[in-house]
Every structure is written in structure tokens, then in C-alpha cells.
Amino acid sequence: MSDRAVDGTRVAELEVRVPEMDCSSCATKIERSLGGVDGVAEIDPAVASGRLLVRYDPERTDESAIRARIESVGYDVVASTRRDDGGHPDGTGERAYAVPEMDCPSCASKVERALADLEALDLESVETLPGSGHVTVTVRGIDASTSSLDTQSATDVGSSRSGTGSAPDVDETVVAAIEGAGYDARPLSSDNGNPEYEESTPIWRTRRALTTAIGAVFLAVGMALAFVLTSANPIVATVVGREFAVSHLLFIAGAAVAGTPVLRSGYYSLRARSLDIDFLMSAGILASVAAHHPFEGAMLAVLFSVAELLERFSMDRARDSLRELMELSPETATVKRADGEEETVPADVLEPGDTVVVRPGEKVPADGVVRAGTSAVDQSPITGESVPVDRSSGDEVYAGTIAESGYLEVEVTSEAGESTLSRIVDLVADAERERTNRERLVDRFAAVYTPIVVVSAVALATGPPLLVGADWNTWFLRGLTLLVIACPCAFVISTPVSVVSGITSAAKHGVLIKGGRYLEAVGESDVLAVDKTGTLTTDELSVTDVVALEGADEDDVLAGAAALERRSEHPVGEAIVGYADEQGVDANGDDATVTDFEALTGRGVQGDLDGERHYVGKPDLFDGLGLDLEHTHARTDGGAGVGVVSPEEVDTQPQCSREDCLDLLQTVVPRLESEGKTVVLVGTDDRLLGLIAVADRVRPEAAWAVSKLQDQGVHVVMLTGDNEGTARAIAEEVGIDEYHAELLPEEKLEVIRDLEGGESTESARTVAMVGDGINDAPALATASVGIAMGAAGTDTALETADVALMGDDLTRLPYLYRLSGTANGVIRQNIGSSLAVKAVLAAGTPFGLVTIIHAVVIGDMGMSLAVTGNAMRLSRVEPETLDDDDSSA
Numbered sequence: 001m002s003d004r005a006v007d008g009t010r011v012a013e014l015e016v017r018v019p020e021m022d023c024s025s026c027a028t029k030i031e032r033s034l035g036g037v038d039g040v041a042e043i044d045p046a047v048a049s050g051r052l053l054v055r056y057d058p059e060r061t062d063e064s065a066i067r068a069r070i071e072s073v074g075y076d077v078v079a080s081t082r083r084d085d086g087g088h089p090d091g092t093g094e095r096a097y098a099v100p101e102m103d104c105p106s107c108a109s110k111v112e113r114a115l116a117d118l119e120a121l122d123l124e125s126v127e128t129l130p131g132s133g134h135v136t137v138t139v140r141g142i143d144a145s146t147s148s149l150d151t152q153s154a155t156d157v158g159s160s161r162s163g164t165g166s167a168p169d170v171d172e173t174v175v176a177a178i179e180g181a182g183y184d185a186r187p188l189s190s191d192n193g194n195p196e197y198e199e200s201t202p203i204w205r206t207r208r209a210l211t212t213a214i215g216a217v218f219l220a221v222g223m224a225l226a227f228v229l230t231s232a233n234p235i236v237a238t239v240v241g242r243e244f245a246v247s248h249l250l251f252i253a254g255a256a257v258a259g260t261p262v263l264r265s266g267y268y269s270l271r272a273r274s275l276d277i278d279f280l281m282s283a284g285i286l287a288s289v290a291a292h293h294p295f296e297g298a299m300l301a302v303l304f305s306v307a308e309l310l311e312r313f314s315m316d317r318a319r320d321s322l323r324e325l326m327e328l329s330p331e332t333a334t335v336k337r338a339d340g341e342e343e344t345v346p347a348d349v350l351e352p353g354d355t356v357v358v359r360p361g362e363k364v365p366a367d368g369v370v371r372a373g374t375s376a377v378d379q380s381p382i383t384g385e386s387v388p389v390d391r392s393s394g395d396e397v398y399a400g401t402i403a404e405s406g407y408l409e410v411e412v413t414s415e416a417g418e419s420t421l422s423r424i425v426d427l428v429a430d431a432e433r434e435r436t437n438r439e440r441l442v443d444r445f446a447a448v449y450t451p452i453v454v455v456s457a458v459a460l461a462t463g464p465p466l467l468v469g470a471d472w473n474t475w476f477l478r479g480l481t482l483l484v485i486a487c488p489c490a491f492v493i494s495t496p497v498s499v500v501s502g503i504t505s506a507a508k509h510g511v512l513i514k515g516g517r518y519l520e521a522v523g524e525s526d527v528l529a530v531d532k533t534g535t536l537t538t539d540e541l542s543v544t545d546v547v548a549l550e551g552a553d554e555d556d557v558l559a560g561a562a563a564l565e566r567r568s569e570h571p572v573g574e575a576i577v578g579y580a581d582e583q584g585v586d587a588n589g590d591d592a593t594v595t596d597f598e599a600l601t602g603r604g605v606q607g608d609l610d611g612e613r614h615y616v617g618k619p620d621l622f623d624g625l626g627l628d629l630e631h632t633h634a635r636t637d638g639g640a641g642v643g644v645v646s647p648e649e650v651d652t653q654p655q656c657s658r659e660d661c662l663d664l665l666q667t668v669v670p671r672l673e674s675e676g677k678t679v680v681l682v683g684t685d686d687r688l689l690g691l692i693a694v695a696d697r698v699r700p701e702a703a704w705a706v707s708k709l710q711d712q713g714v715h716v717v718m719l720t721g722d723n724e725g726t727a728r729a730i731a732e733e734v735g736i737d738e739y740h741a742e743l744l745p746e747e748k749l750e751v752i753r754d755l756e757g758g759e760s761t762e763s764a765r766t767v768a769m770v771g772d773g774i775n776d777a778p779a780l781a782t783a784s785v786g787i788a789m790g791a792a793g794t795d796t797a798l799e800t801a802d803v804a805l806m807g808d809d810l811t812r813l814p815y816l817y818r819l820s821g822t823a824n825g826v827i828r829q830n831i832g833s834s835l836a837v838k839a840v841l842a843a844g845t846p847f848g849l850v851t852i853i854h855a856v857v858i859g860d861m862g863m864s865l866a867v868t869g870n871a872m873r874l875s876r877v878e879p880e881t882l883d884d885d886d887s888s889a
Contacts, residue, residue, distance in 0.1 A: 011041060012058040014066055016077045017051055020265075026075070027052075033073045037061055063125070074265050074278075076112070076128070095170055097135045099128075099178055099185045111135060114177045121173055135178065135185070139170055204309070208261055212305040215258025219298045222250030226295065242292050251294035259285045259301030262308075280454070280487050284480050284852075291476055300484070300852055307861035329400045329421050333365035334358075336409060347399075350412050358408040364401045367419045368410040370394065375406030382420060382510065382806050420806075453486035453842065460846060477852070482845045484855040485838060495827050498871040502823040505875045511812050511819075512804040520827075521785045522803065523820030524766050527755050528709060528813070529779070531771035532720035532727065535789050535810075536734055537696040539772075541571050543579035544677055545693035547668070550633040557690035558585040561616045561682045564605045567597045572678055573605070573616075575694045604680060613685050619669060622681055622688075629664045629681075632688055664691065676726030701810045702734045704882050708814035710735070712821070717755065719748050719769075719779070748779040756784070770805075770813065787816070815879035822877055830867040837863055 021027055027045035030052065034043050039060025044053040054066055067077045099111065115126045115137060127136040171187045178185040225233035226247035237244045259282075266282025281304050288297030333347045334357040342357060347365040350356065355371065358364050364377070376388035382398045388405075391397055397410055399419040414420075461479020464470035499516035506513050513519050533539050546554050562580035565573030597607035604617015615621055619629060662668055664681070668691070672679050677693040706716050718739040720727050727741035740751050755767045769783035772790065780786030780801060788801035790808040805812045841859045844850040 011055050014054045014056065014063055015051060016054070016067065016070065018070065018075050018077060020075050021045060021052065029073050030070055030075060033069050034066065037065060037069050040066070074267070094136055094138050095174065095187065097137075097171075097174060097178065097185045097187055099135050111178055114180055115174065118173065118177050121170065135174075137170075137174055208305065209309055211260065212258050212302060212309060215254040215256075215298065215302045215305065218250045218254030218257065219302050222247040222254065222295070222298065225250070248294050251298040252289060254298035255285055255289055255294060255301045258298070258305045262301060262304060280483055284483050287476075288480060291473075293473070293477065293480075296477060296480065296852055300480075300856065303853065303856040303861065307856060307864065329419070330363040330365050348417075350415070352412055352414060354412040356410050356412060358403045358410060360403055360405055360407065362403055364397045364399055364403065364408075364410060366399045366410075366412045367397070367414040367421075368412045369396055370408055371411050372409040373407045375403040375408050377408075378402040378404055379807070450486055454483065456842075457482035457486060474848070478845055478848060481850055481852050481855050482842060484852060485841050485845065485850075485859050487860060495831070497868050498823055498827045498830060498874065501871045501874040502819060502826075505877060506816070506819055509812065509815065509879050510806040510809065511816050512806060513816075514802050514804075518785050518802040519820055519823055521766060521820075522768055522787075522816055523822075523824045525714070525768040525785060526765040527715045527717060527767045528817075529717050529719050529752060529755060529767060529769040529783065530706075530736070531769070531779075532718055532722060532730055533696060534772040535770055536702045536718065536730060537698050538808075539696060541575035541678075541694050542697050543575055543692060544695045544697070545672060546690065547692075548690040549662075549688050551687060552689040554690070555583075555585050557682050557692065558583065560609060560614050560689055561680070561692055563594055563609050564597065564607050564614055564616050567594060567607070568599055568605050570599070570605075572680060572694050576616075576680075576692055614682070615684070616680055616682050619665060619679070619681055622683060625683075625685060627683065627688055629688075630666065632662050632664060664688075674725045674729060676722070676729035698730060698733050699808075699810055701882055705810035705813050706735050708880065709817060712814065712817050714817060717751075719743055719751060746778070749782045752779055752782045787813075811879055811881050815877070819874065819877045823874055826870055826874060830870055834863050834867060 018026075018030070021030060030045060031043045034040050034054065037056075039057040040054060041057060042053075042055040044055075046052070052070070056066065070077050111128050112126050115123060115135075121137075121139050124138040126138075175185045175187065226245070233245045233247050235243045235245050236249065262278060262285065263282050265278035270279055270282075281300065285297045285301050288294065288300060330347055332344050333350055335343050335345050335350070336355045336357050337343060350366045354366075356365055356368070358375075360375065370391050370393050372393060374390065374392040377391045377397055378388045379398065379401045382401060391408065397408070398421060400421040457479045459479075460482050461476050464475045465472045495516070499519060502519050503513045503516070506519075513522075530536055546557055548554050548557050558576070558580040562577045562585065565576045568574075593608075593610050595608045597605065599605050600617065600621065602618075603621045604615065606613065606615045606617075606621075608614070615625070622629060669679050672693045675695070677695040679691055679693050681691050682689045709716055715738070716736050718727065718731050718734075718736045720730075720739070720741055721743050722730075722741060724741045727739050731737070731739040743751065752767055752769060755765065757765050766784045768785040768787060769780055770787040770789060771780055772788065780788065785802045787803040787805065789805050789810075803816065805816075837859060841850050841855060845855075
């Protein structure tokens with residue numbers, strides 16, 4: 001995030017954490033409040049992760065004004081991050097403190113107010129984390145190494161705030177301020193990691209849980225006196241003609257203790273003119289007590305507080321998945337110094353160029369390149385690959401992966417906050433901001449539904465008594481019940497909790513989904529366009545066929561070709577040399593005598609090998625040599641190399657007595673080229689030694705993945721810039737019926753548009769495309785959902801794709817579609833069940849069949865737990881692999 005210009009206007013971004021913003025009504029309240037701030041351009045809340053992104057004009061407003069406006073509607077801002085160009089201004093530092101007793105947002109608010117009143121320090125920001133009991137302050141002019149202000153800053157601060165030029169000790173000042181608010185505090189050293197992702201305090205040990213428990217005790221004792229021990233429940237006072245027994249006082253006490261957080265939030269909702277659940281519950285509690293129904297008021301306060309605790313517990317479960325991702329990275333690293341000494345340091349202080357030691361069983365602490373050692377590395381935290389991959393000198397490794405079997409020395413290539421794992425965590429945290437279409441629909445529906453039900457509740461409470469003289473108490477309670485039912489809490493959280501659960505589950509299996517709308521769109525896509533090179537194929541040429549001709553064997557063919565191609569840099573030559581080395585052929589090729597070597601652009605190579613002229617290249621390279629390519633002979637001793645010459649290609653010519661004649665130009669070469677292979681001939685001035693076919697190999701899982709996608713009803717289409725023959729061969733091999741060949745990049749865009757239905761809205765289809773994330777960027781951007789293959793360590797793919805498959809593993813595509821389809825089903829179930837339960841409860845309320853207890857326990861608490869639990873099912877969706885099919889066969 002940084003300052004930037006949009007239409008000539010400078011825009012800054014501020015990201016804050018708002019833990020209590022855990023439903024859409026909370027987000028709406030904050031959005032309305034910030035909407036009145038001059039200079040705020042865009043407000044982007046992420047309910048399920050408790051984050052809020054605000055874009056604003058820094059010349060018209062600032063961070064403090066935005067924070068103040070959020071707090072004015074009752075929400076504590078416990079973290080803020082504003083990154084302008086260059087990060088923190090010069091002379092700004094951060095200090096962290098442990099405040100164990102700060103275990104709720106209310107506590108955090110008190111700590112923040114205490115620090116905001118400090119006159120001895122020039123604080124830029126205060127970040128309170130009640131979940132982990134940490135406070136971080138950013139102080140201008142701090143010398144981080146000494147925790148003191150520099151001389152000039154101290155003079156400025158002292159002159160402007162306290163009239164003195166002495167430099168205060170930052171730690172002492174901050175700790176004193178926090179202790180003044182009633183909490184013990186101690187400084188934390190800089191190696192404590194990132195407290196934002198540390199395990200939070202259990203919700204049942206918070207102050208909200210304590211006040212709820214106390215309120216429940218008052219309620220229970222009052223109920224015992226009112227309904228069981230009636231003789232022990234005397235009248236103790238009469239106020240305004242109303243008698244108050246001991247039980248009434250206990251009920252009022254219970255409503256006051258358990259309902260205080262509710263009433264506080266309701267007050268801020270009223271200030272923000274937000275008709276949300278806090279306001280409705282506050283109105284219900286106060287109306288019950290005022291109408292001399294303290295039992296109902298206490299019951300509502302206690303049950304709703306319990307419901308809020310359960311809802312927060314459920315939301316914490318969804319947010320914990322982010323913490324689990326962050327915990328994949330180790331806290332410490334072993335650094336090997338230039339003198340060979342090893343030192344253990346915090347992982348977050350590693351810098352590019354450092355050399356870290358990773359022993360078997362240890363996690364790699366940072367992205368880097370192996371400089372020494374060999375090990376099998378478990379990359380599943382990043383790519384989702386179940387099988388460890390071998391890593392040795394020159395190979396990349398990623399933070400959070402595990403060295404399983406060997407010792408590695410790794411040169412760090414990125415800072416801690418810029419590793420692939422860190423980017424994944426950040427992108428997953430940001431993903432929930434992308435609201436799905438269903439979420440927008442739910443928000444619009446809730447904005448209409450809630451006022452209608454509120455008006456109906458008021459009418460139900462007052463209509464019958466006024467119109468037909470019905471009992472006020474009876475209809476007041478029924479109206480109050482309908483008022484509680486009006487709260488659409490479970491309804492509005494049904495989508496975001498599903499999105500967070502799905503996205504974080506995908507991230508653990510090597511699939512990075514950049515937003516909820518992409519999770520939704522993948523499952524709704526009718527067509528998947530697949531790029532060939534690098535997606536269906538490995539994008540690495542390899543030898544597929546070696547055909548030895550008369551007078552030579554396979555080793556002769558490979559030896560002659562490899563000797564010349566070692567001097568070439570062409571990909572075909574590299575493939576031939578690599579294959580020869582694998583087969584143990586021409587092991588001393590580097591020592592072979594090659595003279596007068598020449599690379600013939602577009603045709604091949606030639607040179608003298610041990611004094612004899614050799615040629616390796618396309619058939620037309622041999623045109624002037626006088627060799628008869630239409631009549632040669634296959635090797636007759638049973639060997640045909642890697643490939644096998646088909647029987648129909650062998651013919652007996654009238655002028656030849658042999659029965660193994662081959663017409664290379666008319667049969668063999670065309671057949672191999674029709675299979676998508678590049679053919680090179682190997683020969684001398686006098687004879688042909690043989691031919692070698694090279695091709696980009698199809699990934700072993702490609703056909704399996706295409707079959708699984710088709711089983712799910714996905715129409716798979718292949719796009720490629722290769723020729724028609726190659727495209728047809730690859731499509732047939734992997735089982736794709738429709739393909740488009742010889743496409744330029746801009747022509748791929750046209751195909752995508754045509755697949756989407758062109759200009760027709762009646763035949764419009766949702767098209768997803770998968771490619772390498774770089775060469776296919778225009779087509780990926782045009783498709784409804786762009787999916788990048790092999791994005792691990794690739795900044796471009798991570799930043800531009802809508803979905804990134806971290807490893808080169810096509811098995812993740814069927815998993816992605818299955819997860820997305822399941823997520824869409826879960827969201828539909830949550831929305832449908834929430835509406836159905838609300839409708840049933842609302843219909844039964846006028847007839848007295850539904851009470852406040854039913855409304856809270858079933859309609860609010862029960863459904864919130866139900867939709868969250870249903871959303872958690874997405875974490876159990878696992879990828880299938882080829883091995884799974886083999887084992888079940």
C-alpha cells in the first residue's frame with residue numbers, strides 16, 4: 001500500500017484492524033460514519049478478518065480523523081498501518097509491550113486513550129492487540145537501539161508538549177501510562193515476532209464472558225425466587241405505582257451487568273443512525289425494563305451476550321486459519337557467518353545475502369537459493385505438493401518449507417516480510433474484501449428486510465391493544481420477540497465466513513484465491529480455457545524418439561548429435577544433449593574433437609567430428625548432400641530406439657531387394673510432426689545415421705485432470721500458438737475435444753470473448769482460463785477468472801492472477817472447481833436456512849408460539865453457530881491425486 005495519484009488526485013491507503021467488526025451491520029455502521037469524512041474516497045471492510053481498508057486524500061483528511069470517526073461509532077481500532085512511499089518517516093520507530101490483563105476491546109480502548117493523552121511523546125500510531133495482550137506504539141524521533149528520543153526530536157516534543165528539552169525514556173513513559181490505566185505492562189524485545197498472529201486469549205476468559213456469567217447468575221437467582229421460592233421473594237419497593245420484588249431487582253441487575261456492552265454498542269449505533277442488531281437489542285432491553293418486564297430484559301441481555309460470545313468464538317475459528325498460515329514460518333534461524341561461526345537469530349531480522357543453515361527436520365526460515373548441500377524438501381505449505389522434491393545447489397527454496405533428509409546452506413534472497421509465504425498470508429488476509437455477488441445481494445436484502453420487520457414489530461406491539469383493546473403485556477412481548485427476529489445476524493455472516501473458510505483451506509493446499517468473488521466465479525464457470533505450453537505440457541523439450549538407420553545404432557545417432565549440439569545453445573540441442581547424458585552416451589562428449597562448428601540459423605548445426613563432416617538439423621539441411629531421404633533403411637536387428645517405426649511406414653521398393661525401406665520425407669517425418677514433435681536428422685556427407693524427435697512432453701497428470709474436470713461438467717478448451725498438427729496431437733492425448741491453434745496473444749483474447757458468448761447476453765457464459773501467469777497475462781485478464789500455474793516465487797503471477805496454483809500441479813484444478821462448487825452450495829444453504837428459520841419464527845410470533853428465548857437461542861445464536869459450522873466444512877475438502885485413483889482401482 002502506498003500513496004498514489006488517481007485522476008490527478010493523491011490517494012493514501014490506511015489499513016486498520018477492527019476486531020469487533022464481525023458482521024455486515026457493523027461494517028455498514030462504520031461505512032456510514034466514514035462516509036461523512038471529507039476526503040475519504042473508498043471504504044473497503046473485510047468482516048471475517050476484522051480488517052478495514054480506507055483510501056483517502058491526505059490533503060483533506062488524515063489517519064487520526066479516520067480512526068476517531070471509527071471509534072465514534074463504538075469500535076476500537078486496535079491496529080493501523082499506513083505505508084506511504086518509503087514506509088515510516090525518517091526518525092520513526094516502533095516499540096512493543098506485553099499487557100497480559102488487556103484481554104478485550106474495552107480494555108484496549110482504555111489503554112489507547114491513556115496513550116493518546118501522553119504529552120511527553122509524539123506518537124504517530126498506537127496498535128493494541130487484546131487477543132495476544134500486546135501493544136505496539138510508533139513514536140516519531142525514536143532511537144530504536146536505545147528506546148530514547150533523539151536530541152532534536154526530544155527538544156521539539158518537550159518544547160511543544162511539556163515545555164522542557166529533556167529526552168524521556170520511551171519505555172518508561174509508555175509503561176507508566178499503561179499502568180495508569182490499571183494494567184501491568186513490560187517492554188518486549190524486538191525478537192518476539194509478529195504478535196498480530198499469535199494465539200489469542202480464549203473468548204471464555206475475557207471480561208465480556210465474565211460480565212455475562214455474572215448477569216446469568218443474577219438471572220438464575222431471580223428466576224428461582226420468582227418461580228420456585230416465591231415465599232422468599234418479598235416486595236421491597238413501589239415506584240410509580242409499580243411493585244418491585246427482590247427478583248425484579250436481580251433481573252434489573254442482570255440486565256445491567258450483562259447488557260452494558262450491548263447498550264454501549266447500541267448508543268454508538270444510534271449516533272451513526274444504523275438500524276443494526278446492537279441498536280435493536282439495546283432498544284429491547286431498555287423497553288423491557290421500562291415496561292416493567294425486567295425478566296425479559298435480563299433474559300434478552302444474557303442470551304444475546306452469550307450469542308455474541310459464541311459468534312465471536314465461531315469467527316475466531318475462521319480467523320485462526322490465517323494464524324496457522326503465519327505459523328508455518330519459523331521464529332528463529334541459524335545464520336552462518338563469514339568466519340564459519342553459527343548464530344541463532346530471529347527469522348524476521350534476516351536480510352538478503354545472509355547464509356542460513358537448515359538441518360533435517362527444520363523449516364527454511366526465508367526464501368532463498370541453495371548454495372551447498374542436498375535435501376528432499378517438503379514444499380506442501382507453499383505448493384500443496386504431497387511428495388517432497390529434491391533440492392540442491394542452485395535450486396530455489398521457500399520460507400516455511402521443511403528439509404526432510406539432508407543439510408542445506410541457503411542464501412537468503414528476500415526480506416522476511418517479502419517472502420512467498422508472507423505474500424500468501426497478506427493476499428489471503430486481503431482476499432475477503434472482494435465481496436461476492438451473493439454477499440452484495442444479502443446486504444441489499446438486509447437493508448430492506450430489517451426496517452420492514454422493525455416496523456412490523458412496532459405494529460404488532462401497539463396495534464392490537466390500540467385497535468381492539470388487547471392486553472398490552474401480551475402484545476408488547478410478542479412485538480419485542482419480533483424485534484429480536486428482525487436482527488439478520490446469521491443471514492449476513494453466512495457468506496463471509498464461508499468465503500474465509502474456503503480461501504484459507506485452498507491456501508493450505510497450494511491454491512491462492514485472491515477474493516471471494518473469484519471463489520464464487522470458478523464454481524459457476526461453464527468453460528475452462530487451458531493454455532498448452534507450460535500448462536498441459538512441461539515447457540521443457542525432451543527426446544521422444546530415436547530411429548537408427550542402416551549401418552548405425554541408437555548410440556551412434558545420439559553420440560553424433562550430442563557432440564555437435566554441445567556447442568549449440570538451441571533448446572532442441574539442449575534436449576538432445578541432456579537425453580544423451582541420461583542414457584550414458586557420449587560421456588566424453590566434451591573431449592570429442594569438433595572443428596569448423598557452425599550454427600545454421602533455422603536449419604541446424606554442422607561441423608567436423610574427429611575429421612568427418614557431420615550434420616544435425618531439419619530435413620532441408622540435407623537437400624544438397626545427394627542423400628536419398630525417400631529411400632533409406634531402418635535398423636534390422638530389432639532395435640528402433642525410444643520410438644518405434646510403425647509397420648505401415650516400412651515398404652519394399654521395386655528397385656531394392658531389402659524389406660525395411662523407409663520414406664522419411666513422405667511417411668516418418670510427417671507422422672512424427674503430426675504428433676507435435678520436432679524432427680532432426682543426423683548424418684554425414686555420405687550417409688544418414690538416423691533421426692531424433694523432440695517434443696514438449698505432456699504433464700503426466702494432464703489427461704487425469706482434464707477427465708476429472710469434464711466429470712464435473714466443465715467444458716475444457718485448449719488454446720495455443722503452436723501449429724495445427726501439434727495442437728491436435730496434444731488435445732487428443734489429454735482428451736480435449738475443442739482446441740484453437742496458431743493463435744497470437746491478441747487472438748487468444750478474441751477466442752475468450754467468443755467463448756463467453758460475444759455480444760450476446762442470452763448465451764453469455766463464465767469462462768475461466770489457466771496459463772503460466774506471464775506470457776498469457778492479456779488472456780488471463782480478459783477471462784472471468786484468471787488462473788496462473790506455478791506461481792510459487794513468481795511475483796508477477798502472485799500479483800496479477802485471480803487464482804494462483806502455487807505448484808506446477810494440474811491436480812489442483814479439479815480440486816479448485818470442487819472446492820468452489822462446494823463453497824457456492826454452502827453459501828446457498830446458509831442463506832436459505834437463515835431466511836427459512838427467520839420466516840418460521842416471524843410467522844409464529846403473532847400467535848404466541850415463539851418467545852424471546854426462541855428468537856435469541858434459535859434465530860440468532862443457533863443460526864450463527866449453524867452457518868459458521870457449515871462453512872467450516874470447506875476445510876475438509878481435500879485434493880484428489882492420481883495415486884488416490886490408482887489405490888482405489
